[in-house]
Amino acid sequence: MDGSVLTAGALGAEELRTTEWSGIVAVAAGNVHTARNTGRSHTVGLRKDGTVLATGWNNAGQCDVHDWSDVVSIAAGWRRTLAVLADGSARATGRRNEGANAVEDWSELVAVAAGDWHSVGLRGDGTVLAVGSTRRGQCEVAGWRDVSAIAAGYLHTAALITDGRVVAVGDRSVGVLDVPAWRDVTALSAGSRHTVAVVAGGRVLAAGDNSHGQCDVDQWRDVVAVAAGSAHTLGLCSDGTVLAAGSDDDDDDGQCTTTGWQLAPAQ
Known part of the structure; x- marks a missing residue:
């Protein structure tokens, strides 16, 4: 990895202006309510020295991260950016209306996830914290144990348990919580209204809204x-190529245009 960043989407969109970035070890893309995201998204990059870069929509201060340091993990949601610091504490910037930035008292964190209106934190002991809007129960995570990874969507939260199962809470209207039968899961992600997982062997599972084809991943193989x-899914293969499914027509900004990408294969 050379620390540069590849992007796909609407030409000229500010959230794609990452060509000058270097030394990047992780990236996060802010989510949106609909498939259309031009001018309504932001991109965050974590540098190897623990500082953070951001570009794109900044109406709520979600890109105000220039003074952050000692960061080890980042997440981006709708109008919000989160970070885990080296001491296990959290930082947040952006929209405050729903209380999703109230993470100042969190400690012993190893990861964070940003939904549209809620924030989720994973602690080193496998327990989970959540703040923000919980009108569909998306913050009801207090009883979760042995969690190894978390993901947050529009109105739902999902978690990977150490035994390879997945649990989820929140809005049930589009089937996004239909994950109890999943087994041997190794990686997890949440879109606005869908949940995606990698299982041992490199196959991919998906549940939830498929109105844009974002859950058409059953033929994917060797994914790590x-x-x-919002309405698309990306998969990184073991050979460094990138697969894409979902919204990608002229009105939806080309976010699935990843043909030709060659990333460093995951170790």
Whole structure:
């Protein structure tokens, strides 16, 4: 990995202006309510020195991360950016209306996830914290144990348990919580209204809204990581190529135009 960032989407969109970035070890893309995201998204990059870069829509201060340091993990949601610091604490910037930035008292964190209106934190002991809007029960995670990874969507939260199962809470209207039968899961991601997982052997599972084809991943193979957006899904294969499914027509900004990408294969 050379620390540069590849992007796909609407030409000229500010959230794609990452060509000058270097030394990046992780990226996060802010989510949106609908498939259309031009001018309504932001991109965050974590540098190897623990500082953070951001570009794109900044109406709520979600890109105000220039003074952050000692960061080890990042997440981006709708109008919000989260970070885990080296001491296990959390930082947040952006929209405050729903209380999703109230993470100042969190400690012993190893990861965070940002939904549209809620924030989720994973602690080193496998327990989970959540703040923000919980009108569909998306913050009801207090009883979760042995969690190894978390993901947050529009109105739902999902978690990977150490035994390979997946649990989820929140809005049930589009089937996004239909994950109890999943087994041997190794990686997890949540889009606005869908949940995606990699299982041992490299196959991919998906549940939830498929109105844009974002859940059409059953033929994918040799996948090691997934990322779910508003209405699309990306998969990183073991050879470094990237698969895409979902919204990608002229009105939806080309976010699935990943043909030709060659990333460093995951170790």
